[in-house]
Amino acid sequence: MYPSQNIAAKPAYDRILGPFRKDLMLVEDAIQSNFRSDVAIIPKISNYLMDSGGKRIRPLLVLIVSKLLGYEAPADKEDPRINYSVVAEYIHAAALLHDDVVDEGNFRRNKLSCNREYGNQASILVGDYLFARAYEILASAPDIEVVSAMTIATRVMAEGEVLQLTNSFSLKNTEELYLETIYRKTAVLISACCKVGAMLGKGTEEQIKSIASYGYNIGMAFQLLDDVLDYVATDDKWGKPIGVDLAEGKVTLPLIWAYSQAEANDKTFIEKSLEADEVSSEMFEKTLHIIRQTGGLDRTYSKAQEYSEMAKYDLNMFESSSQLDGLFAIADYIVDRSI
């Protein structure tokens, strides 16, 4: 039984972000005000994507980690954490826009994806705008270390997207390559947000390293669980239909594992499902059955839990505080969430 099937984790997440609600409102305002442009379709599309939710986990991490390390927002000028949060969300959103074009995605956050609503061309170019705007905001940051952390993360992310394109559509994909890919495409930016928070809080080198590792681990857990949920989510909070990865021919860990363990005729069946122009619900069910039987979901979910545990281990060096409780709760939430 996986969390999506019976646990509504949303209230837990709401509790974590409770103390940061006011700051997160400032982030929301800044997200909206920074994509204003005299080119009308830019705020329209940006708003379509940004307004449809998203958990704002990246901004939350910047806020909570900086606070953990004693950061106090300046009273006399803008809180730089707001800008860094906007940068992280824009980079994330731009990557989603391009990802949906590349994967020919249809749904995102309970509605048609931007590529379906506004077309590939606009999605590509508005994605470019959001990347560019993120860097423009970042360029005004006073702290060169922060700028460096964010730009390196974004480059690694771009490499991850290419890596995914090269390897993820083949049954030759391996667990090792898969983990490398999800590190790059998902975990690195989440880790960078934690790192930036720790830098703002003037953490020691060791503290910054531990908190970056925490971010890496929850990022990995997050993506692993996402790849489980793609097969088994039953909750409409998931925001898109299940079975998308198989339909797109994307080989994630549940399938990698199943294929490596399956008997010859099941192997052949997996190959066929993956190559099918359209995956019928019978095909999906049978593939899911093979994945369950070979333990592909269990293995992926266990991995997610392992990373979640490692994330908590990274927090050992910090003294207890409500922020630390929040980080523990995020590590739990990541593997319990139903959305």
Add this chain to the structure above:
Amino acid sequence: MYPSQNIAAKPAYDRILGPFRKDLMLVEDAIQSNFRSDVAIIPKISNYLMDSGGKRIRPLLVLIVSKLLGYEAPADKEDPRINYSVVAEYIHAAALLHDDVVDEGNFRRNKLSCNREYGNQASILVGDYLFARAYEILASAPDIEVVSAMTIATRVMAEGEVLQLTNSFSLKNTEELYLETIYRKTAVLISACCKVGAMLGKGTEEQIKSIASYGYNIGMAFQLLDDVLDYVATDDKWGKPIGVDLAEGKVTLPLIWAYSQAEANDKTFIEKSLEADEVSSEMFEKTLHIIRQTGGLDRTYSKAQEYSEMAKYDLNMFESSSQLDGLFAIADYIVDRSI
């Protein structure tokens, strides 16, 4: 008679870049070494695009303008102009990659465009990588003013691409909107390169402003001539077939002018050519005939010459030097070039 039809301007350009050949070789090396990545397809595609020429006008401008203002490269460390040149070329290349996907381009620099050779998905993602890598390099720049100039330019460029998508495929496009679009998609980055060169040379505020204006003007002239050449280039140095804009349904100044001046039946014919799934060579010839007859090419070419003249006017404040001669020669070359 337009330059493409009889003037081989390449030798003129070669003369201008003569004194900078050594520095430009360093730029080439840095272009190659900076897109090394363990994700194999990244250097492959980057190299496919970058190795196929391109005039390197942006690096040349950084080099020549900085020298004009007395910049001396540091003897004991890396010349920052090389990195800034790489940044400009990567941003330009990334924009070309995405542009070709959006416009469904087929040819670029005398060979198949990357989207045709490697597919849309890889072109989008490697474009993202080049953008990200450009910013990563930029983040290591010591001069925040330079970083700011480049990031603003890139954001304006992204807006220009969206503006083009929104307006350029309709006969409602106006000369004013067209000029605004080419400023954003082409002139702003060329202007930023000039500005960065002037900043490196520690120019006065007035000098920086004049040289940025020079860059703006040659950028405008460059794009205007490009849009003339798309109709009349006969030289294989052009690197792609003519008539692409009409075939793609892109309404540039020659056609905007023709449409505004044409008689009713010619107007109808233009509408038909633009909407045609495939523009036959007869259709192209007849459209070109209307454009010639109404003076659409003359008007566009005259505009290009005007901008070239304004660019030269911007140079008035500078004392004569071989670099100044070079900048004058570039302003001439831009409207004389056959490539």
